[in-house]
Amino acid sequence: MVDINITKNVTAESKIDAPCGKCKADTKHLVLTDVELKGREATPDYLIYGWDESYQIIQCLGCESVSFKKTHQNSEDEDHWKGPDGYESSYRVQTDYYPNPEEGRGSIEDEHLLPAKLQLIYEETLGALNINHRVLAGIGIRAIVETVCKDNEANGNNLAEKIDSLVTLGVLTRDGADILHKLRVLGNEAAHEVTPHDNVQLGLALDVIDHLLTGVYILPHHAKAKFS
Ligand SMILES: [Zn+2]
Secondary structure, three states, X not given: OEEEEEEEOOOXXXXXXXXXXXOOEEEEEEEEEEEEEEEEEEOOOOOEEEEEEEEEEEEXXXXXXXXXXXXXXXXXXXXXXXXXXXXXXXXXXXXXXXXXXXXXXOOOOOHHHOXXXXXXXXXXXXXXHHOOOHHHHHHHHHHHHHHHHHHOOOOOOOHHHHHHXXXXXXXXXXXXXXXXXXXXXXXXXXXXXXXXXXXXXXXXXXXXXXXXXXXHHHHHHHHHHHHO
């Protein structure tokens, strides 16, 4: 039996942080109206499958544009990762915005200075993100990380170790590596389980990629040209 419970205006009039496609930044948004849905279904093996969703119409307090935010989480979808104290897990919240705030996202400055192969993967990944092809964007992000590791002769038997060795090589900060580890998992899932990730996670992932590529390929090029 499926039990659906809907409540309205639970978060109305509150303020939340959300990406604004027009301001091209995270800005404060006012929740104009919302619906929260809780679904529960008893399964044949006496377990309860549950899902929680929220639907909010929100308004940017900068440019006043109105958009739609949907979140979804369910009792089957957990994230597992290795934290400092061993393996941890939490329910994965998938958040989507409409219109896609990443639409019209531009490439990094001096993108033409990237190695040809990397530039191609980067452009295709950016293109996928712009039209909300999230599985392909996730796979592309992983391919970029792999290529950067290879170019920098990152040591290690697997991608996780190679990302850590980018920190040792001094081309990546610890914080950047932590985010890349999450991207690695993200790309894994996109490639092997075909799980699309939300456009906000992917946008954040590409922010990290932009910084990494700028630091590894573009700034050294300018430094060489100016100081040698
Ligand atoms: Zn705005």
